[in-house]
Amino acid sequence: MSSHRLIKPGLIGVALVAFLAFPWVFSNPTYTTIAVFTLIYMTATTSWNGFAGYSGYIPLGHAAFFGSGAYTFAVIAQHDHLGAGYGLFGLVPVAGLVAGIIAIPVGLVALRTRRHTFVVITIAIFFLFQLVATNLGITGGSSGLQVPAPNWPGATFNDPFYYVALALLILALAGSWTIRRSRFGLQLLAIRDDEARARGLGVRVGRVKLTAFVISAIPVGMVGAIYAYFVGQVFPQFVFDPLFDLSIALMAFFGGLGTVWGPALGGLILEPLQQYLTFTYSVGDLYLIIYGIIFLVVILLMPLGLLPSVTSWIQRRRGGPARASPGGGGAASTLRAEPESGP
Amino acid sequence: MTSLYEGLIDGVLAGAVYALMAAGLTLIFGVMDIINIAQGVFVVLAAYLSYVLAAHFGVDLFVGILITMPALFLLGIAVDWAFIRRLPARDRTTMSILVTYAVAIIVEGVLSVIFGVNYVQLHGWYVQRSIHLLGFYLPDIYLFGFGMAVFLMAAIYFMLYRTRFGRSIRASLQNRQAARLIGINVDRVATLTFGIGVAVTAAGGMVFGATTAFNPNSGYDLISRLLSIVILGGLGSMAGAMVAAVSMLVVEDVVASVWSPLWSEVVFFAALVVVLTLRPQGLFGRSFSRAQ
Numbered sequence: 001m002s003s004h005r006l007i008k009p010g011l012i013g014v015a016l017v018a019f020l021a022f023p024w025v026f027s028n029p030t031y032t033t034i035a036v037f038t039l040i041y042m043t044a045t046t047s048w049n050g051f052a053g054y055s056g057y058i059p060l061g062h063a064a065f066f067g068s069g070a071y072t073f074a075v076i077a078q079h080d081h082l083g084a085g086y087g088l089f090g091l092v093p094v095a096g097l098v099a100g101i102i103a104i105p106v107g108l109v110a111l112r113t114r115r116h117t118f119v120v121i122t123i124a125i126f127f128l129f130q131l132v133a134t135n136l137g138i139t140g141g142s143s144g145l146q147v148p149a150p151n152w153p154g155a156t157f158n159d160p161f162y163y164v165a166l167a168l169l170i171l172a173l174a175g176s177w178t179i180r181r182s183r184f185g186l187q188l189l190a191i192r193d194d195e196a197r198a199r200g201l202g203v204r205v206g207r208v209k210l211t212a213f214v215i216s217a218i219p220v221g222m223v224g225a226i227y228a229y230f231v232g233q234v235f236p237q238f239v240f241d242p243l244f245d246l247s248i249a250l251m252a253f254f255g256g257l258g259t260v261w262g263p264a265l266g267g268l269i270l271e272p273l274q275q276y277l278t279f280t281y282s283v284g285d286l287y288l289i290i291y292g293i294i295f296l297v298v299i300l301l302m303p304l305g306l307l308p309s310v311t312s313w314i315q316r317r318r319g320g321p322a323r324a325s326p327g328g329g330g331a332a333s334t335l336r337a338e339p340e341s342g343p
Numbered sequence: 344m345t346s347l348y349e350g351l352i353d354g355v356l357a358g359a360v361y362a363l364m365a366a367g368l369t370l371i372f373g374v375m376d377i378i379n380i381a382q383g384v385f386v387v388l389a390a391y392l393s394y395v396l397a398a399h400f401g402v403d404l405f406v407g408i409l410i411t412m413p414a415l416f417l418l419g420i421a422v423d424w425a426f427i428r429r430l431p432a433r434d435r436t437t438m439s440i441l442v443t444y445a446v447a448i449i450v451e452g453v454l455s456v457i458f459g460v461n462y463v464q465l466h467g468w469y470v471q472r473s474i475h476l477l478g479f480y481l482p483d484i485y486l487f488g489f490g491m492a493v494f495l496m497a498a499i500y501f502m503l504y505r506t507r508f509g510r511s512i513r514a515s516l517q518n519r520q521a522a523r524l525i526g527i528n529v530d531r532v533a534t535l536t537f538g539i540g541v542a543v544t545a546a547g548g549m550v551f552g553a554t555t556a557f558n559p560n561s562g563y564d565l566i567s568r569l570l571s572i573v574i575l576g577g578l579g580s581m582a583g584a585m586v587a588a589v590s591m592l593v594v595e596d597v598v599a600s601v602w603s604p605l606w607s608e609v610v611f612f613a614a615l616v617v618v619l620t621l622r623p624q625g626l627f628g629r630s631f632s633r634a635q
Contacts, residue, residue: 058437060444109616112623116378116436117578120570121619127567128612135605242563246444253441285460285559288452295445299438300429 019166023159032158034275036230039165040223042267045248045255046172050179051216052249053258055209056192057115060245061106061122064129065217067239068102069095069224071133074145074234085150089164092225099221100214107213111206123242130240144235147228161230165223169264172219177260179212188212192258243291247274250291254298256305265307270294349479350600354593356485357554359492362588364547364565365572366496366581367540373516373579374536377427377439381447383566385541388450389415389548390557391458394465404467404549405487411545419541422446423534447562454559462556465549488550495546496585499539503581512536516579571615577628587626591615 023032044066052058072095077088110121134142152160179185187208190198199205228234248263251270256262277287302309368382392411396402402410426446430438473482503509511532514522523529551557551565572591576583591611599607618626 056434058441060440109620113619114623115434116440117574117619117623119437119440120378120574121615124567124571124574124612124615127563128609128616131609131612135609243448246448249441285452285455288448288455290452292445292447292449292452296426296442296449299442299445300426303431303438 016170023156023162027155029155029158032162034272036158036161036165036226037275038268038271039162039169040227041247041251041271042264043165043169043172043223044220044244045251045263045267046169046176047216047219048248049252049257049259049263050172050176051212053252053263054179054185054188054192055212057111057118057209058249059110059122059213060119060242060249061110061124061126061129062217062220062248063240063242063244064106064126065099065103065220066224066227066244067129067133067236069099069221070228070234070239071145071224072098072221073225073228074147077147077229078145086160088148088150088229089160092164092168092222092229095225096218096222099224100218102221103214103217104210106217107210111209111213123245126240126242126245130236133236133240142236144233146233147231149232158230161226165226168219168222168226173260173264175215175219179215180260184208184211243288246291246295247271250295250298253303253305254294256307256309259305259307262305262307266305269306345479346600347597350597351593352479352481353485353600354596355589356481356489357596358589358592359489359496360547360550361568361572361592362585363492363495363543365569365576365584365588366499367543368569369573369576369579369581369584370499370512371537371540372436372573373581374512375427375533376436377430377537378436378443378570378578379537379540380440380443380566380570381422381450382541382544382569383564384447384450384454384559384562385415385418385544386548386551386565387557387559387562388418388454389545390465390552391454391463392545393549393552394463397465397467404465404553405491408491408546408549411549412542415545416538416542419538420534422541423537427537428530428534447566451559451562458559460558460560462558463552464556465552467553482554484550484553488554491546491550495543499543499581508532508535568611571612575615575618575625577625580625580627583625583627 022035026032026035044062048059048062073091076091076094106122106125110118110125113121179188187198187203190201190203191205191208195205224239227239231238247270248267251266252263253266254270255264255266274287274291277290298305364382364386368379371377371379371382389411392414393404393407396407396410397404422443426442427439430442467484473480474486475481501509503512511522511527514525514527515529515532515536519529522532555561568591572587573584575591576585576587591614594614595607595611598610
């Protein structure tokens with residue numbers, strides 16, 4: 001009975017080593033480029049899930065924070081006494097902080113509404129950000145901003161970005177895991193399951209939601225900054241992209257909304273897929289169709305996502321009671337009509 | 344001062360068309376608790392259909408509506424049957440947002456595969472012409488669009504308040520359980536309502552396509568406006584949607600005429616944010632959750 005308790009930490013350890021070794025094994029820049037984007041999305045979706053999965057409120061406007069982080073980085077990096085190089089990564093936390101600060105008024109406005117209105121208002125706020133970025137002078141308008149590029153050798157150019165992104169992913173996962181196990185996380189889950197009752201039990205609902213919302217914005221802002229530095233230029237339509245929101249939502253749902261590892265897993269599977277589709281089928285946005293279909297399949301047929309489904313399949317194989325994964329009890333009740341037995 | 348009046352008139356004329364499309368969206372929500380994100384891309388689809396009818400078959404744009412409206416009605420019913428019906432019962436509204444968003448990007452993908460990403464615009468003799476009234480130039484297309492929108496909204500009103508089917512819709516809107524108890528086939532009403540809600544995008548799409556250059560990506564801008572209008576007016580309230588549509592469009596066009604077209608769109612969303620901060624349920628929305 002005790003051996004299988006080591007499986008999960010064992011898997012995580014193996015995964016960590018694999019991730020750390022990846023650029024050494026697959027040093028081809030094409031692969032590491034895809035890897036950097038994958039890490040960025042994994043971090044973003046894990047962070048998004050930290051709010052959406054645990055509270056049950058689904059924001060579809062986090063691209064606003066991604067873009068804010070990207071622009072913060074780009075605007076500050078424009079000053080020429082800051083040379084391009086490793087030091088510029090120091091702006092990444094700054095970008096995250098700015099995103100977090102921006103998330104405060106956004107959250108205050110958006111969280112006043114009911115759940116479905118909340119989704120819509122986050123979409124509207126996102127478009128507001130996109131419009132402002134396109135029209136405002138400081139952000140370069142629709143021609144965007146350039147970010148100074150470091151002169152690292154071509155063969156290993158991607159590696160620093162990879163490791164910084166990996167560090168952020170670990171940070172996001174650690175944060176998600178910690179929240180999940182904390183009293184704060186319990187309050188969020190209570191809000192997800194029955195907000196009125198949670199309020200009646202003394203949970204400071206407004207404060208908890210806003211805090212979680214702001215916390216979820218920070219890593220997204222940070223990966224936005226990494227994206228800006230990696231790509232070298234910031235255009236409003238790319239850093240404020242509605243598909244970004246859809247992608248991270250899809251990844252979270254696919255992997256398992258409300259679980260700690262699910263969204264990252266979803267990102268790990270779906271982002272390389274998206275990159276592959278964009279390279280192969282660059283004609284006519286075909287990947288939009290495929291993405292939409294995957295989304296529909298996941299929502300309608302597999303609403304729990306991959307991780308909870310796989311975990312409960314494993315549980316059933318072991319002969320134990322069929323139950324969703326540790327993080328899935330609440331996610332299940334959000335998405336299924338009948339109540340779940342067991343935690 | 345003339346620019347102020349110009350903005351006002353443009354806003355009212357365009358507002359009526361948006362009101363029609365927003366009315367469809369809010370009706371769908373009111374009866375089904377579904378937020379149809381695909382409404383924007385359906386408008387674009389309708390515009391493309393009108394384009395095909397006009398460019399390849401020489402069908403006049405307004406006449407073409409007689410074809411595109413039933414087509415979109417059927418599409419709405421198909422989407423409802425295929426996807427909306429299969430939504431899980433818990434958190435239906437939030438799930439409907441994700442599902443219809445997925446449908447929207449599929450349709451957008453299909454449109455861009457078929458038509459490419461180049462901008463297109465609909466043409467007709469009334470698009471370029473305008474009448475000169477009281478010192479203002481009123482483009483014919485706006486006037487016709489306004490007239491058509493008013494006619495269709497009156498038709499919807501008539502249907503809702505003077506026919507038996509309309510009464511079923513209103514009953515389902517007020518209290519679904521009770522409606523079921525008195526023998527109304529709520530599921531069928533819901534499906535037909537979804538069809539109607541989508542069908543009105545045919546008319547809106549034609550006017551939109553004639554007044555704006557569009558491509559498959561134009562759906563995002565449309566849906567964000569329609570959603571803002573519907574939320575501002577209060578989800579589920581037809582009157583609210585109409586008032587909000589005209590108001591928002593007037594504000595936007597006045598700002599565009601008097602100040603700058605660049606910032607007019609920002610004002611649109613900023614207005615939404617302001618109103619929601621002060622009154623989260625929208626202008627005509629209910630502040631308590633619906634009795635079921």
